[in-house]
Amino acid sequence: MIKIAPSILASDFARLGEEVKDVEAAGADYIHVDVMDGHFVPNITIGAPIVRALRPVTTLPLDVHLMIENPDLYIEEFADAGADILTVHAEACPHLHRTIQLIKSTGTKAGVVINPGTPVEAIKHVIEDVDLVLLMTVNPGFGGQAFIERVLSKITETKQLAASLGVSPEIEVDGGVNAETARLCIEAGATVLVAGSAIYNQSDRKAAIDQIRHS
Numbered sequence: 273m274i275k276i277a278p279s280i281l282a283s284d285f286a287r288l289g290e291e292v293k294d295v296e297a298a299g300a301d302y303i304h305v306d307v308m309d310g311h312f313v314p315n316i317t318i319g320a321p322i323v324r325a326l327r328p329v330t331t332l333p334l335d336v337h338l339m340i341e342n343p344d345l346y347i348e349e350f351a352d353a354g355a356d357i358l359t360v361h362a363e364a365c366p367h368l369h370r371t372i373q374l375i376k377s378t379g380t381k382a383g384v385v386i387n388p389g390t391p392v393e394a395i396k397h398v399i400e401d402v403d404l405v406l407l408m409t410v411n412p413g414f415g416g417q418a419f420i421e422r423v424l425s426k427i428t429e430t431k432q433l434a435a436s437l438g439v440s441p442e443i444e445v446d447g448g449v450n451a452e453t454a455r456l457c458i459e460a461g462a463t464v465l466v467a468g469s470a471i472y473n474q475s476d477r478k479a480a481i482d483q484i485r486h487s
């Protein structure tokens with residue numbers, strides 16, 4: 273069963289609570305929260321106070337994607353705010369194994385993410401420790417970018433690596449996912465699809481989610 277994680281980055285921030293409730297009613301499985309610090313990526317979005325504000329609004333897991341430098345400094349704060357999954361970039365973590373253990377020590381699920389230009393090799397030695405691997409299908413920083421097809425082989429590679437080690441983390445993709453590109457991701461082995469503009473730019477969010485899920 274494919275899970276759909278709408279990214280609130282594409283929602284109307286002035287009506288954020290309603291926008292979250294809307295995709296929950298439309299069948300979303302996770303709420304994807306894009307945290308950007310203006311250093312790791314060239315954009316600034318939202319932080320732990322927004323996660324805390326959203327916690328009572330939805331029963332769905334809050335899937336928090338940390339596009340920030342020094343994530344260790346903020347992990348406890350995000351966990352305390354109500355994040356269910358905390359995902360950190362391998363590129364931002366010189367002590368990746370330690371950071372993943374820190375996430376797990378808070379009782380939150382741990383995810384690791386790599387950019388399009390980073391090889392799967394970068395997560396080889398932590399994949400047994402994580403609940404989720406996120407493969408960026410755009411360069412992080414902005415919604416509405418074009419899907420990078422070359423990442424598809426990394427989805428298959430990640431699935432094979434996990435299987436060879438006897439683990440089965442969720443394999444999530446993020447960036448440029450729509451009804452057409454979703455099919456390619458699912459065929460390659462993705463189990464969770466993040467979609468921002470393809471869901472929030474449609475007035476009928478249920479139709480948008482169904483189309484992506486059953487593409």
Ligand code: DX5
Pocket residue numbers: 279281282304306337410411412413414415416417446447448449466467468469470
């Ligand atoms: C990109 C973010 C994505 C983004 C996806 O840096 O991590 O989650 O919001 O947006 P779309 O689906 O519009 O590419």
Ligand code: ZN
Pocket residue numbers: 279304305306337446466
């Ligand atoms: Zn994201």
